[in-house]
Amino acid sequence: MQLFRISTRCYRVLAIETSCDDACVSLIDRYSPNKPPKLIDERKLTLNSKLSGGVVPTDAAIHNRKNISLLVNQILNDNNWNTTNIKPDLICATRGPGMIGSLSGGYQLALGLSIAWQIPIVGVNHMLGHLLISRMNSNGENPNFPFYSLLVSGGHTMFVLSKSLFDHEILVDTIDIAAGDALDKCGRELGITGNMIGKETEIFLNKFKDQWNEKVDIMVKEPMLNQWDRKDILQYSFASFNSQVKNTLKKFYNNEIPNDDKIRARLLFNFQKTIFQHLISKIKLAIEKNSNNIKINDFVCSGGVSSNIYLRQMLIDQLKPLGIENFHYPELNLCTDNATMIGWAGIELYENGLTTDLATTVIRKWPITELLKLEGWKKHNNKQIDI
Known part of the structure; x- marks a missing residue:
């Protein structure tokens, strides 16, 4: 089993979201465990569905596959996160729910980068991203559960x-x-x-x-x-x-x-x-x-x-x-689909002890009530949780 070791105290995050018709990427600096993370940059390209009168799944899949690699390369180069000394320490990517073709474009890229850079990946539930994003500016303190x-x-x-x-x-x-x-x-x-x-x-x-x-x-x-x-x-x-x-x-x-x-x-x-x-x-x-x-x-x-x-x-x-x-x-x-919410949800999951195995794939239906029932979760060495 592959083990990754990075400190939860300070790290950089590359986030990817491609669950539907948006190709989204975000860079987040987790510069302090006691302060909200800093959003360094974010990019988004949306499929133009005006003529079709709605999202066509095959068109969305092609759109995301064509654009997500370009967006990732662009945002890394523009922010100098592509050097030996400065690169992401963690990748957070949407694993589901969503359209299989669209999801695969972003998630497969994330898996490849995880292997190439030898850094951990967190496969994030899309709905959890929406649910948690309001907590980012307070560093996860507000709103507090429940x-x-x-x-x-x-x-x-x-x-x-x-x-x-x-x-x-x-x-x-x-x-x-x-x-x-x-x-x-x-x-x-x-x-x-x-x-x-x-x-x-x-x-x-x-x-x-x-x-x-x-x-x-x-x-x-x-x-x-x-x-x-x-x-x-x-x-x-x-x-x-x-x-x-x-x-x-x-x-x-x-x-x-x-x-x-x-x-x-x-x-x-x-x-x-x-x-x-x-x-x-x-x-x-x-x-x-x-x-x-x-x-x-x-x-x-x-x-x-x-x-x-x-x-x-x-x-x-x-x-x-x-x-x-x-x-x-x-x-x-x-509010709309974005990579920043996936990055923040991934941070919360990672800092509560979870990463995702490389031998995983995307999933069309993933109820938020079954967050931990999906195969592929791993406990990492910084935290321990009961699954």
Whole structure:
């Protein structure tokens, strides 16, 4: 078995993220165990999916394979981390969950560099990266465990209770598509174009804030509400929103997108608001059901959709009365997929005793509840944990 020996007191990290359509790389300096690490540099190239109307897995895989090596070489050269005396001491790379083709491009490169440089590698769970990134600026002290997390993006939507670095419970999960996917589909149906539909929708809506609460002909309702044969279901369902947009256009607008931007803004706002309310309604129900078990003061919202300012305010307004005192949102550039979150999650795992064996590969499905059940973890010599 290969053994690596580096001090946890001071080391340099190369982080790689390629789980979907972004090729991301980051350099992090862990210059002190008692202070937050320093982000030296980060790079990101996103596949242009405007013409295809969404991410095509084969296109994403080719994009990542073509670009991740170039990005790594570029960032190392630009920061002089490619010399005999200055190079990474640890590699952190996304191992899953995600698209196999996309994941493989980054993870196989990371394994190769680990062998070439004779340094350890940590294969990181993508969702753990989103969950932990809000802790980086406080050096892992805030939020402290236990805390709640809403992880919401175009590929995942779940409400999680985290009791420790290795102990996570999914309180609410989606039974169909993710919230971000629903937002994108609604946006496209109502004429929003671009590579980042959610972001473009928010930009568009911010131009028409005076229209948000004006009346409009619309058919939209929140899914999974209580009825005679169903009560207090802790599940998300976002697939119906696309149909609701189509039904609205069919009934009120002759199957055409309204030419009036003010009407479009009212429609978009109402669909977005209802999607967000669906997120929050189930969170409130889960918190109420959990209130007698453990007191939680901290709430994290992360993932691409978490950059939406209106969602952030809705969460604060509706969850504060339930006893949530502290709300944690990543910096906007750290909400969407990025390598820095993978680097920080890898640091937390490494400093709690874990590295990853070289004889490992990527995995499409890797529930955060089964973080340590995946084969390939190794205890390193600096720390000892019970797995």
